[in-house]
Structure formats: structure tokens, C-alpha cells
Amino acid sequence: MHHIAKILILFTTMLLLLSGCENKTELKPNGNVVKIGVIVPLKGKDAAMGKEAVKGLKILQKTVPLTKDGTRIELIFKNNRSDLNTTLLYYKKLASDKEIKAIAVIAESESLLKIADIADEYRTPTLNIFATHPDISKKSSYISSICFNNIHQGQVAALYIRDDLLLDRAAIFYDKENPYSATLSKEFEKKFKWIEGNVVAKLPGNLTGSKLEAELNFLKKEKTDVLYMTQNVNNVFEVMKAVKKMDWDVTMMSRDGLFSRVKSKHKEMINLADGLLTTDHFSNSMPLSDLGMQIVEKYIDDIDSVTNFAALSGEGYLLLKHALEQCNKPFKKECINTHMRNVNQFKGFIGDFDIYEGNAMRPVIISKIQNGKMLFVVKIY
Amino acid sequence: MLKFCTSANPHKTAITAVHYDKFCKEPEKYLEKSTHIVASISEERLENLFNLAMLHHFSLGLVPLNTQKYLAGALNLPLNVDESIDIALQNNMQAIDLVRCNDQTLISKAVMGWLPLLDTQSSKKSLKQYLFDFYTELKKLFTVNLIPFEIETANGKKIKTAASGVIVLHHQKSSMVSKLSPYENSLRDGMISIIIFSPFSVFEYIKFLFIARLSMKKRKTLPTIIGYIRSSKIEIKPQKPLKADIDSYSSSSTPLVCEVIRDALLINAPESFWEDNPKSTTVKEAVKVDNLPNEKEIPKYSQKHIPLLSYASEERFKDLFQSLREDAKTNSTYLTLMTLSTILASIGLLLNSTSVVIGAMLLAPLMAPIVSLAMGILRGDENLLKASTAKIAIGVVTALISSVAVIYIIPLTVITNEIISRTNPTLLDLGVAIVSGIAAAYSKSFKEIVQSLAGVAIAVALVPPLAVAGIGLGMGEIYIFIGAFLLFLTNLVGIILSATFTFQILGYSSVLKSKKSFLFVSLLLAAISFPLYLSYNEIYENHKLSLFMKQERYLINGKYIIINDADIRKKANMLIINLHLSAREQLTRSDLGLLKKKIQSHTDRKVYIKAKIDYIL
Known part of the structure; x- marks a missing residue:
């Protein structure tokens, strides 16, 4: 056999061996479920925003449905109909439910400010996705904002x-x-x-x-x-x-x-x-993070169809998942809250960001x- | 039908009609009353009529048939019957020569051998037929052989050559073939002409066809693939028998002996014909065969089909090869210039002076031996190969020693942008080298543009990378040495390969090619392409990062920082980032430290930042 042929065979074998070294073990569900409440306007003046947010959450849930230990994340959606009182009502209900480990709220600043007034009482980690009023995270130590503030x-x-x-x-x-x-x-x-x-x-x-x-x-x-x-x-x-x-x-x-x-x-x-x-x-x-690129490639046909609401909600899901992973079963609320309020160099869908004392430090585009x-x-x- | 001129007509001539066969049986009977015959007959009969005309000394007026365009063309006769009858009946007869080839009369041309796409008959064809014929002829191009020929003239001059085909021309003023030679041929000069075709390659033949087809006027010089002989008698003997088509209606076989019979026929022709064919007794025999293979070369050329690209004999390009051999010799001038140009380049690089570096590029004598090496590779010329390789190697060593010496003598150890820019060769540099190699070989091939080599030397810049490599060695910065030497190798291999290829296209290869040399350079090219590809990728990534950074603004300690420009280069495992910043508030070391931290987050490599800050007022 020619030397060149021998070298080619050796080289190909090495490539095959190296490609086999990549760790591709797939995460398997362990049968456990962790529930997250989501208050979202699916009717009323903010319905369009709510529907986009649900889209973002569901895409990310489909992409990464399990925590690191295989626990399935279940999202419990509550439609607040763009109404402040309904929002408060659902918040109280979800926060009182022992199975709900955290709540994501998709609402405007006015609603979040009202929730901030009562959040400490319910001691449930709450994630504010869109409301940018600076007092929201200040008022309560149980609310973390993934969005920047005003x-x-x-x-x-x-x-x-x-x-x-x-x-x-x-x-x-x-x-x-x-x-x-x-x-x-x-x-x-x-x-x-x-x-x-x-x-x-x-x-x-x-x-x-x-x-x-x-x-x-x-x-x-x-x-x-x-x-x-x-x-x-x-x-x-x-x-x-x-x-x-x-x-x-x-x-x-x-x-x-x-x-x-x-x-x-x-x-x-x-x-x-x-x-x-x-x-x-x-x-x-804009240039997306590596994760963002992967998701777009896999689940999104047209990047122009992605709205700010969907992108930010998807990022919210990732943060919740991250906090849950730091507090494996029994998923104590205090633990989850701590890991939501302080995050360093978090790799999101859009890009990297920090959260300090519940306030997101993230780029303005x-x-x-x-x-x-x-x-x-x-x-x- | 023959018209016998005995009855009255508008030309005041008595015309008598007689059938050709009857006339041929008893010509004397009809010639008692007349001395002029007007004929409109087929080619075979025409030849017999010419014989009778020579024997019985009668004059002729010819009325070409519709199919006899070549006859009309040879005698400038109109194809319109009435017009040609008018001319045939005029009392304006003059003598013309007749050419006999193997005892057959030649009116316009005889063709033998292979002349694809040149010797095509113009007749009405459908597009499909035309395309089919074109395709068939095109295929023939790749099966053309050069056959050994021996040609002897009336003066006894013997020419031995190899050709794909030969055309014997009597007179065909307006045809494409007649335009190929710059020499006039006439029906009244006692001469016949032959055009000998010796294409050295398919490429050259196609080039010739283009020129021949597009040329509207008669050429001033002979095309490079043809030879020309003019004599009163020519004997053509190909080594193997060939069929010779005479005036497209009859044929003979070789050897073909063509001889001129002076003033053989008295004919009527229009005034324009007599002007084009003045009677001459002073035309001399001419033999122009410099473009054809000589006797020594015949065996090389006749062994196989002509190649796609040309090959050339050293005899044909004596001056060029002589000059290339001179270029490959190492002498004191070369060493002096090499040393001086490297010293100049090193100083220019250390001073970051582009103009000084360009001066050094112009002074550098390295391009000449590289071009010689390319030719050496193409022709498998071991002497040229060894001499030019040695000269390049000596030049490289001289350059490295000179630049190391500069570093030891001049206490300047700044790594300037001029130095850094020569340490990251990419595939683009290889592209520059390839184009420069083409230009170098092209310039060297034509004396009139040889001065362009200076421009080529600047474009590819051989000495500055060597000087940078030497500087790297002198400073002990191995990454500078490797990067710059890779750039030099890129230029070297790129030029050699493309110059070799260009010389081949231009027809300088020998019959026996050096496959080993070609293989060696190709392997070297493949070997350097890999690091160049990686380097190109890296530069592309750096460029992306630079664009990315320019689309970022930083808010550090409440201070807004704008990146106007970011130039990123790799140094060892580090990224050297030159930033041009704008800010309103004064930036402290702490602010810049945070800025660096943010920039660092974009890459896994360690970053080293140099910043220039403009303050907004």
C-alpha cells in the first residue's frame, strides 16, 4: 500500500475517534415535576404582548424542558386579561400554592408595582419580565427583574x-x-x-x-x-x-x-x-448569543418574526431554570429567590447579563x- | 454550353453556340472562324478546356456557374450571369499563369493534412448541421498530429519540418487563407505559394483561428504557427501519404508537385483583376519557415497529438532562455543588492516608514531567480533549477543575516505596525503572490514590458518579509520569525507556481516536462495553504470581532465610551487591540480596567489593549 494511502487511513481513523469523543449523553426525565406559575395577559389591551411572551416561553420550554437532574419544568399559565385586579388575584392564588415554586409575571409597571407591595408577604420568588419601573425590585426582595430599568x-x-x-x-x-x-x-x-x-x-x-x-x-x-x-x-x-x-x-x-x-x-x-x-x-x-443562534436555527424560521416580548420571556425561562437547578429538590423558594436575585454573566438567549439585588444589568439595544x-x-x- | 463568337450582339461580336462535347471532338473546325471561346461549364470540363486553350492558343471568357464561387473569386468575376457575360465578351484578353498540381489544374487552392475549422467549405447549412460540423471539427482539434514534411522549391531548396497541413494557393485574393500571409500572390507573377501550418498546441491553434477569423485586413507578419514558401515549382512530400483536395472538386495524393506554367491562358477578366494581378517577372522565390519546427525538433513534435498547451524549443526563444540563465547565476552584484535592500527594508520596518520599505522592495533582486526557477521547473532544466534554487537560498540566508545584523547594530527594538502587518500571512497573500507570479512571467516574456517587473516586485514584496523574519530572529521573537517567513514562503511558492503555469500557457514548456518538480511545488503549495487558511480564518474572526466591537458602547461608572475603530491583530496567543475611543468624561485607569474586562469577555484569548481617546467637548 502506498504511504499516502496509509496516512489517509490513519488520519480518517483519528478523525472518527475524535468525533466519537464528544459527550452527547442525552438528559433523561427523572419523573419529577417542578411547577412555575405564569401570569400573562391573553385577552384585553395587552393580549398581543401576552401571546408573544407565551410563544417565547414555550419555545424555550421545548428546547430545554428539564433541569440538570431531569426534573420536568411545568408552566402553569393564568390569563390576567390585562387587568390589574385579576393579576393580583392570580398572584395571591399561585403564591399560596405550595407546588408553585416561582412565578413569572408578564405585565406593565403599574401591575408589578402593586405586586411588589404584597410580594414579601407571600415569599414566593417572582420574576418580572417586562416592567422597567426602577422601584419594582427595590420595593420587594422577592421580585427580580430580567429587563433593564428605566x-x-x-x-x-x-x-x-x-x-x-x-x-x-x-x-x-x-x-x-x-x-x-x-x-x-x-x-x-x-x-x-x-x-x-x-x-x-x-x-x-x-x-x-x-x-x-x-x-x-x-x-x-x-x-x-x-x-x-x-x-x-x-x-x-x-x-x-x-x-x-x-x-x-x-x-x-x-x-x-x-x-x-x-x-x-x-x-x-x-x-x-x-x-x-x-x-x-x-x-x-443584532448578534445573538450562541444559545440564541442555536434556538433560532432549530425552532425559528424567520428571525424577523421574533419580538422583544418573546425573546425576553424566553430568557426569563432560562433564568428560572438556572435558579431551579441551583436548588434541586425540594426546590426551596428561598433558595430559588436567592439565585434569581444575584446572577453573574448569565448566558441568555439574547446575550450575557448580570442580576444584582434583583436588578438586571443588561445591554440596551x-x-x-x-x-x-x-x-x-x-x-x- | 460553349458560345462560339460568330453572330452579331450588343458587343458587336458574332456569336455561335456550340456544345462542349462537339467542340472538344473537333476544336480546329470551330477555331477556324474564331479565336475566343466563352464558356460556362463544370470544373472537370473547365480543366479540359484549359488544356485545349493552351494547345490551340485561343482566348477564354468564363461565365462562372452559381456553384463556382472560387472561380469567380479567383478571377474577380461577378456571379451575375449578364454581368459576367459582358466581361467574357469584352476584347480585353491578357495572359495569366496556370498551375498544375500532379497534372491537374489548380485554380484557387489545394489542401492536404489536418486543418480543423480552417478548411471549411462555405455552403448553405441548417443551424443544426452547422453546429454538428463545428462539433466534429472541434473534436478533430484534439487529434491533430504534426506530420514530417519535406518541401522542395524550384531553386532546389529543401525544407524539412513537421506540419499538420499545407495549403497551396494560386490566387485567392479575398479568402481568409490568403489573408494569413503578408505576401501578395498573383496569377501573373510566375509563382505559387504554400502556407504550412504547424500549431504547437490546441490553445495556440484556437488563438490563431480567432485571429484569422476576426482579421479583416491582410496581415503584416506571419502568424506564429505558419510558414510560407513561394516558388515557381514546389514539391511537397509528407512522410506518410496524404490526400490533397484540389479546388474542392478533385483530389490527388501526395507527394504533390505543383508547377507554374507562365502565361498559359489568355482570358477576359474585369479591370479590377488586372489591377490586382500586375504582370511581374521580378518576383523571387521566398522561404519563410522560422516559425516551423526545425529538422532536430521533428521527432519530438511528430510523436503524438499536439498538446493542449504549447511547448517551445530553446532555439526559438534563445534570448529569453539566455536571460533566464543569467538571472539564475549568483554573483557579487546580487549579494550586494540583496544585503543593501534587506538593510534598507529592516531600517524602514523599524522606523515604521512605508516609503523606505517600498524603496527596499524596488532594490531587491530576488524576483529574477524566482522567475528562472519557474522556467526551470516547467522545462525540467536541471541546470536552471539548481542555479536558481541556489541563488534564492543564498539570497534568503544573506537577507536573514543582514537583518539580524541590523537588529544588533541599531538599538531599536520597537515592533512597529509595518513589522506586525507582515507576521499574519493569509490566503489573500497567496492570491497576491499568484497574480504577481503571472505578471512576472508575462513581463519577462515580452521585452517591451519587462520594466513592469518593478511593479510586480512591489506588489509581492519579497524582501520585507525576509527582513521581518530576520528582525524576529534578532529580537528572539520566534512568532515574528515564523509569521514573516511563512509570508515569504507564501510569496515564493505562489510566484513559482503561477509563473510556471503562465510560462506554460505562453508556450514555453519543453516536450519532456518535469512532473517531479511540478509535484514538489504543488505539494509545497498545499502544505503552506493549510496554515494560511487557518491564518485567514483568524483574520476573518478578528475582523468580525472588530466590527462587533464597533457596534458596542460601554457604560462604565456612568461614563459613556464609544469605540470608533478597533484594529485587532494576533501576537502569539494574545490579541493586540488598538482602540480609538471617544468619551465625554475623563477616563481613569479604573474605568479603562473595566473596559478591558468587558472587551476580554468577547474572547478566550488574552487581550492587550492600546487606546487612543478623543474627548467630546
Whole structure:
């Protein structure tokens, strides 16, 4: 036999042996089940958000259904119908159930703030997926947030506008009555002024018609560079429509969840959003973590179909699983809570993040909406 | 049908009609009343008529049949019957020569041997038939043989050569074949011409066909694959018998003896014909066979089918081979230039001066022996191989010693960007070397563009990597030595291989190729491709990381840090990252430490960061 043939055979054998060395032992269920309660709006104004969240949770549950020791994770879904009282009712019910080891709440800041008031009483580890009000995790030592908070979001928006875009005259649209919008606007304003930016005006987010036009004309006259909008989606679009009507070329930035809401609930408005910058947890065109890439490859046909709600909920599932794995049977609630509130370099679906005292320290993603898509611009962390 | 000119007509000529057979039986009977015959007859009859015309001294007016385009072409006659009758009846007869090949009359051309896609008959064909014929002819291209030929002229000159085919031309002014030679041929100069085809390769033959088909005007020089002989008598003797097609209607076999009979026929032809064929008695015999294989080369060429790519004899490219042999010799000038260019390159690299490094590239004499080596490999020329390999090896050692010496003499031990950039060769560098090798071989082949070699030397830059390797040795930085020497090897192997291939395409290979040398260089190429691939992958990964970092902003201790640019290079197992940052607030060591920690999280390699900070005011 030729030497070359011998070498080839040896080389092939080595490759085969090496490929066989990879540890591919599949995890087998041990017959045990651990239950997680999930309060989610499947009806009412936040139904679109709730459905996307369920989608994200289910994909991750399908991907990794078992904890390291083979215990199956069961998700018990409760539909709060986008109602604050129903949310509280289900929270109390689930927290009182001994079999429920943790609760994930998919709701806005208002509901989470109310839950925070009672969470310590029920001593059940609670995971806040979307609500970004900074007081949520402060109020209770049993609530951990996987999302960033408004202090971080507002500051980053201000820094990006000032130092990256080099714009210095901003106007803020906000909803005074909404705790989310109010805190986000406040943090933005504070930071923007701190870095020598000029806030031309702070305006109510619900302005419409001639009043809105008059205010916008004033802002244009005042050479405003950027409109920062934290009010609800419909009102953001009112402003955008009016700006387009005026043919005013001004930079506009809005807050987390906006694109996902438009995409899942107000598709007809998507074209109006062209050019709008957003701060968010996720962008469809951003580089994902290795785990994220694997999941997309295996379970998701089109990455553009993934919303911020689904991505963040999926990441929430991973955090819950991680905490459960640190507290193998009997899955004590205290243990789970401790491991949810303090996490270092956690490898999520979107990327790495830390949780310190229940507050997530995670990147803010700046994206630009263009042709109905969310285009990744920068990641700030 | 013959028209016998006895009755009145618009030309005021009496015309009598007579059948060809009757005329041939009793020509004297008809020639009593007339001395001019107008004929519109087939080729076979035409030949007999020519014989009778020579015997009985009557003049001819020819009216070509529709199928006799070659006849019309030879005598500039119109194919329109009325027009050609007008000409045939004019009183403007002059004498023309007649060529006899093996006792057959030749009007336009005789063809023998293999001439695929050249000797095609133009007739109306369907597209399918045309494509089929083209395919058949194309297949023939790959079975063409060069056959030994012996050709003898009237002056007794004997030419021994090898050819795929020969065309004997009497007169065919507007045909493609007649345009192939720069020499005029006439029906009134007492000469016949032959064109001898000796393609050395299929590639060369195809190139020739393109030129021949596209050429609208007569050529000023002979194409490289053909020879030309003009004489009053030519004897063509191929080593093996060949069929000779004469004017596409009759044939003979070789040996073919063609002879001119001066002023044999009196014919009527248009004025343009007489202008194109002035009577001449001063035309001399011509033999142009420099492009053909000589007697010594005949056995090499005639052994098998012509190859796809050309081979060349050393005799045909004497100057080039002489120059390549000179280039392969090691002398003091080479060593001096090698030393000087390496010293210059080393200083330029240490000073991080691109212009000085370019100066060193221009001074470097390393390209010449590499090109010689390429030719040595192609032709299996051991002397050229040994001499050029030795010269390159001596040059490499000289360069390494010189650059090590520079490091010992000059107390500068900074690893500049110019140095670092030559320690990470990739497949792209191999690409540069390959293109440069092609350019080098091409420039060397043509005297008029040989000055372009300087540009090639800059593109591929042989000495600076050697200087960097020497610097690495001098500094004791083995990774610099390995990286730079790999770059040098990349350039060396890339140039050798592509120059060898280019020389082959250009037709410089010998009949006996050195498969071993080729195999050796190919193996070397395969061997260096693997580390280059890995290196390319690494650079690609670094580039990805750099792009990734540019899409990140860092919030460290409340300070917003923008990465404007990130240049990432590998050094041993470390990543050296040059960052261009922007920030509003002053960054402390602690801030930069945290920044490094965040950047470190992107890679498993240890990072070493150099940062340039612009402050936003």
C-alpha cells in the first residue's frame, strides 16, 4: 500500500475517534415535576404582548424542558386579561400554592408595582419580565427583574443622543400619569441636562390635532434636534404623523417594547415608524448569543418574526431554570429567590447579563425601524 | 454550353453556340472562324478546356456557374450571369499563369493534412448541421498530429519540418487563407505559394483561428504557427501519404508537385483583376519557415497529438532562455543588492516608514531567480533549477543575516505596525503572490514590458518579509520569525507556481516536462495553504470581532465610551487591540480596567489593549 494511502487511513481513523469523543449523553426525565406559575395577559389591551411572551416561553420550554437532574419544568399559565385586579388575584392564588415554586409575571409597571407591595408577604420568588419601573425590585426582595430599568434606559438614550448623534436640543413627550413613562422621561431629562444637553420642552404625550401641531411648530422654531417619546404607542404615532405632515426632518427616539407592540398589535402603523430610533432589549438583526443562534436555527424560521416580548420571556425561562437547578429538590423558594436575585454573566438567549439585588444589568439595544424591520444600531452596556 | 463568337450582339461580336462535347471532338473546325471561346461549364470540363486553350492558343471568357464561387473569386468575376457575360465578351484578353498540381489544374487552392475549422467549405447549412460540423471539427482539434514534411522549391531548396497541413494557393485574393500571409500572390507573377501550418498546441491553434477569423485586413507578419514558401515549382512530400483536395472538386495524393506554367491562358477578366494581378517577372522565390519546427525538433513534435498547451524549443526563444540563465547565476552584484535592500527594508520596518520599505522592495533582486526557477521547473532544466534554487537560498540566508545584523547594530527594538502587518500571512497573500507570479512571467516574456517587473516586485514584496523574519530572529521573537517567513514562503511558492503555469500557457514548456518538480511545488503549495487558511480564518474572526466591537458602547461608572475603530491583530496567543475611543468624561485607569474586562469577555484569548481617546467637548 502506498504511504499516502496509509496516512489517509490513519488520519480518517483519528478523525472518527475524535468525533466519537464528544459527550452527547442525552438528559433523561427523572419523573419529577417542578411547577412555575405564569401570569400573562391573553385577552384585553395587552393580549398581543401576552401571546408573544407565551410563544417565547414555550419555545424555550421545548428546547430545554428539564433541569440538570431531569426534573420536568411545568408552566402553569393564568390569563390576567390585562387587568390589574385579576393579576393580583392570580398572584395571591399561585403564591399560596405550595407546588408553585416561582412565578413569572408578564405585565406593565403599574401591575408589578402593586405586586411588589404584597410580594414579601407571600415569599414566593417572582420574576418580572417586562416592567422597567426602577422601584419594582427595590420595593420587594422577592421580585427580580430580567429587563433593564428605566434609570438605565433613560440615561443610555440621553448619552447616545448627546455623544453618538451629537445632538443637543431635545423635547420630551411623556405621560405624567403613567409611572413607567414618568420615570423614563425623568431619567432621560436628568442625564441629558447633566451632559450639557438642552431640554427645549416637556410636553404631554397625549396631545393631538391642532394643539400638537402648534407645539411641534414651536419646537421646530426652537431648532429642536430630537423628540424623545415615552408615552403610549398610539400617541407616539400621533406625533410621528404630525411630524411627517410638517415635513420636518427631526430625529425621533422612543422606548422599549414599542416595535413589538406595533408589530403584534398595530401592523397598519408600521410604515409610519420608518426612521424611528428605539431603546430595547432585543433587535432582530443584532448578534445573538450562541444559545440564541442555536434556538433560532432549530425552532425559528424567520428571525424577523421574533419580538422583544418573546425573546425576553424566553430568557426569563432560562433564568428560572438556572435558579431551579441551583436548588434541586425540594426546590426551596428561598433558595430559588436567592439565585434569581444575584446572577453573574448569565448566558441568555439574547446575550450575557448580570442580576444584582434583583436588578438586571443588561445591554440596551438601540435600533432603527426601517421598512417594517428593526435594524440593530448599537449595543450599550 | 460553349458560345462560339460568330453572330452579331450588343458587343458587336458574332456569336455561335456550340456544345462542349462537339467542340472538344473537333476544336480546329470551330477555331477556324474564331479565336475566343466563352464558356460556362463544370470544373472537370473547365480543366479540359484549359488544356485545349493552351494547345490551340485561343482566348477564354468564363461565365462562372452559381456553384463556382472560387472561380469567380479567383478571377474577380461577378456571379451575375449578364454581368459576367459582358466581361467574357469584352476584347480585353491578357495572359495569366496556370498551375498544375500532379497534372491537374489548380485554380484557387489545394489542401492536404489536418486543418480543423480552417478548411471549411462555405455552403448553405441548417443551424443544426452547422453546429454538428463545428462539433466534429472541434473534436478533430484534439487529434491533430504534426506530420514530417519535406518541401522542395524550384531553386532546389529543401525544407524539412513537421506540419499538420499545407495549403497551396494560386490566387485567392479575398479568402481568409490568403489573408494569413503578408505576401501578395498573383496569377501573373510566375509563382505559387504554400502556407504550412504547424500549431504547437490546441490553445495556440484556437488563438490563431480567432485571429484569422476576426482579421479583416491582410496581415503584416506571419502568424506564429505558419510558414510560407513561394516558388515557381514546389514539391511537397509528407512522410506518410496524404490526400490533397484540389479546388474542392478533385483530389490527388501526395507527394504533390505543383508547377507554374507562365502565361498559359489568355482570358477576359474585369479591370479590377488586372489591377490586382500586375504582370511581374521580378518576383523571387521566398522561404519563410522560422516559425516551423526545425529538422532536430521533428521527432519530438511528430510523436503524438499536439498538446493542449504549447511547448517551445530553446532555439526559438534563445534570448529569453539566455536571460533566464543569467538571472539564475549568483554573483557579487546580487549579494550586494540583496544585503543593501534587506538593510534598507529592516531600517524602514523599524522606523515604521512605508516609503523606505517600498524603496527596499524596488532594490531587491530576488524576483529574477524566482522567475528562472519557474522556467526551470516547467522545462525540467536541471541546470536552471539548481542555479536558481541556489541563488534564492543564498539570497534568503544573506537577507536573514543582514537583518539580524541590523537588529544588533541599531538599538531599536520597537515592533512597529509595518513589522506586525507582515507576521499574519493569509490566503489573500497567496492570491497576491499568484497574480504577481503571472505578471512576472508575462513581463519577462515580452521585452517591451519587462520594466513592469518593478511593479510586480512591489506588489509581492519579497524582501520585507525576509527582513521581518530576520528582525524576529534578532529580537528572539520566534512568532515574528515564523509569521514573516511563512509570508515569504507564501510569496515564493505562489510566484513559482503561477509563473510556471503562465510560462506554460505562453508556450514555453519543453516536450519532456518535469512532473517531479511540478509535484514538489504543488505539494509545497498545499502544505503552506493549510496554515494560511487557518491564518485567514483568524483574520476573518478578528475582523468580525472588530466590527462587533464597533457596534458596542460601554457604560462604565456612568461614563459613556464609544469605540470608533478597533484594529485587532494576533501576537502569539494574545490579541493586540488598538482602540480609538471617544468619551465625554475623563477616563481613569479604573474605568479603562473595566473596559478591558468587558472587551476580554468577547474572547478566550488574552487581550492587550492600546487606546487612543478623543474627548467630546
